[in-house]
Amino acid sequence: MNNLLIWPVAVPLLSALLALLWPRRSTWIGVLGTALSLLAVVLVSRQVIESGAIELALGGWSPGLGIALRADGLSVLMLLMSTLVSMAVAVYASVYFSRSERRSEFWVLWLLLITALHALFLSGDLFNLYVTLELLGLSAVVLACLGGSRESLQAALNYLVLGLLGSMAFLIGVALIYAGYGTLDMAALAVAIESGPTAWLALSLMTGGLLIKSALFPLHFWLPPAHSNAPAPVSAVLSALVVKAALYLILRLWLALFDEVVTQTAALILGLLGGIAVLWGSWAALQAERLKLMAAYSTVAQVGYLFLFLPLLAALPEGTTRDVALGALVLLALTHGFAKSAFFLAAGVIMQRAGHDRIAELGGTARALPVTAFTLALAGVALIGLPPSGSFLAKWQLLSSVFITGQWIWLPVIAIGTLLAGAYTFRLLGYAFAPGEGVGPSLSVGREEIPAVLLALVATLVLGFWASAVWELVPISAYAGGEG
Amino acid sequence: MTQALIYALTGAVLFMLGVRATLLRDALLPRLLALNVCGAGVFLIFVSLAYRGDSLPVDPVPHALVLTGLVVAISATALALALNRRLREMADE
Numbered sequence: 201m202n203n204l205l206i207w208p209v210a211v212p213l214l215s216a217l218l219a220l221l222w223p224r225r226s227t228w229i230g231v232l233g234t235a236l237s238l239l240a241v242v243l244v245s246r247q248v249i250e251s252g253a254i255e256l257a258l259g260g261w262s263p264g265l266g267i268a269l270r271a272d273g274l275s276v277l278m279l280l281m282s283t284l285v286s287m288a289v290a291v292y293a294s295v296y297f298s299r300s301e302r303r304s305e306f307w308v309l310w311l312l313l314i315t316a317l318h319a320l321f322l323s324g325d326l327f328n329l330y331v332t333l334e335l336l337g338l339s340a341v342v343l344a345c346l347g348g349s350r351e352s353l354q355a356a357l358n359y360l361v362l363g364l365l366g367s368m369a370f371l372i373g374v375a376l377i378y379a380g381y382g383t384l385d386m387a388a389l390a391v392a393i394e395s396g397p398t399a400w401l402a403l404s405l406m407t408g409g410l411l412i413k414s415a416l417f418p419l420h421f422w423l424p425p426a427h428s429n430a431p432a433p434v435s436a437v438l439s440a441l442v443v444k445a446a447l448y449l450i451l452r453l454w455l456a457l458f459d460e461v462v463t464q465t466a467a468l469i470l471g472l473l474g475g476i477a478v479l480w481g482s483w484a485a486l487q488a489e490r491l492k493l494m495a496a497y498s499t500v501a502q503v504g505y506l507f508l509f510l511p512l513l514a515a516l517p518e519g520t521t522r523d524v525a526l527g528a529l530v531l532l533a534l535t536h537g538f539a540k541s542a543f544f545l546a547a548g549v550i551m552q553r554a555g556h557d558r559i560a561e562l563g564g565t566a567r568a569l570p571v572t573a574f575t576l577a578l579a580g581v582a583l584i585g586l587p588p589s590g591s592f593l594a595k596w597q598l599l600s601s602v603f604i605t606g607q608w609i610w611l612p613v614i615a616i617g618t619l620l621a622g623a624y625t626f627r628l629l630g631y632a633f634a635p636g637e638g639v640g641p642s643l644s645v646g647r648e649e650i651p652a653v654l655l656a657l658v659a660t661l662v663l664g665f666w667a668s669a670v671w672e673l674v675p676i677s678a679y680a681g682g683e684g
Numbered sequence: 685m686t687q688a689l690i691y692a693l694t695g696a697v698l699f700m701l702g703v704r705a706t707l708l709r710d711a712l713l714p715r716l717l718a719l720n721v722c723g724a725g726v727f728l729i730f731v732s733l734a735y736r737g738d739s740l741p742v743d744p745v746p747h748a749l750v751l752t753g754l755v756v757a758i759s760a761t762a763l764a765l766a767l768n769r770r771l772r773e774m775a776d777e
Contacts, residue, residue, distance in 0.1 A: 327749055334756045338763060345767065350774050357767045361715055364760050365706050368722045371753060372699060375729045378746065 230307030369409030432548020474507025528597030563636020590663030698725030
């Protein structure tokens, strides 16, 4: 039964090869391959929920010599988010790229991106993580420049160079770990790693590399141009999923592998950078003149919130309280994933209809595209953190962790960040619901409007009402050094 | 062990030089070269790790890792150069 674990990686990889060999049918292969990957992830998740963390030694070589795939609560949650978001985005992209000559390129790279994401969430080996990070980065860069404009190429090139630098830093950390402990298997390392100069240096280098990829302030500058100039379906997965992959790795490293090395000061520094990201990103989103640029700056801010949890997690004693805070972090990341992908897809619908995404000229959107305007409003609810969205519950827990640990410094950051998020959302909705002719006359609901509204509903309703599942899954860990 | 240590330290110095130039230069080609210097530094560290003294055979794992790393580095460099060429063509048009 453990062999199930290979399918979330194998299905998209095989579909990518098929799409490459059969470009005329690439749309069908792309959507079907994404749907089958979703099925594989659901089967794996069911097994993890029923019987706890599972492991697969690839090719029968035991970990240490061979490499292992592992699925536990955290990886299953990330997998479910990425596969559900990619399913919705794939349906949207089948319309978006239906007349594009880059159609077949898109689907091959799309399936490779899903392969890399799934392999990253399942990988139990540090070097394998480096390889999946590079695969993810390379496919994301090429997808980001599919629009073909000068700005998108320039932004993608910058993204590539910085991403490579980040991977190099990660790789040198991997080398130090191998020098110090003689293994790269994460379960063995979770037990072996002790506080010391090697572990400390390795953690700093790997975290530094991942901070570039997760775009934490002040390393965020590549993100807004790259995400806002990509085609809409690509922006959606870049902001919702690719950034989260680096964040997932930071969580794994900090909580499971290096839990004895992490100091309160180091966590505090990341928390402070996160706080600045929340304020600065939200402020820049409020100033943005284009819808997609606003969404990209909002991602910078939302990533900041996730880093606010690190000093709180470091201060909380291991046990239920810490698991509750960790669950809130994951819930916030998931809600943002669904809300931001919905937001970018809605922006894509508007751009295709109106030919622009200048916020001040969006009057009439609500009349011409009622479903899309509703999507923007729903996604906005989740971005601000209003009930009943998942982020409301997550921020509630964030605040209660602040009270428990007495780290009052985060209180004004959360309050001001939420107010600014409200401001930029309502500024957008003010224009979108105003009368005007900016978007063109009213037409029936298009097929391309449905995926976005479903994603937004998941963020605001499903994750809000069924959030307890997240808290039940998070403590299932494959890495003994972490939660136990 | 000292000889391996010299190699590893050289690798670390190369890595830092590469990082510095990648961040400070503006033009793409020098940045790309700097990234490759960075990579060479990382790979040198890996290779020096494989040495386990004259009596023992070298550890094959770091060598395998370097091979994978080289493949990734060369593909990424090629992609960056192709993107840069496309940008140049656009500038000429």
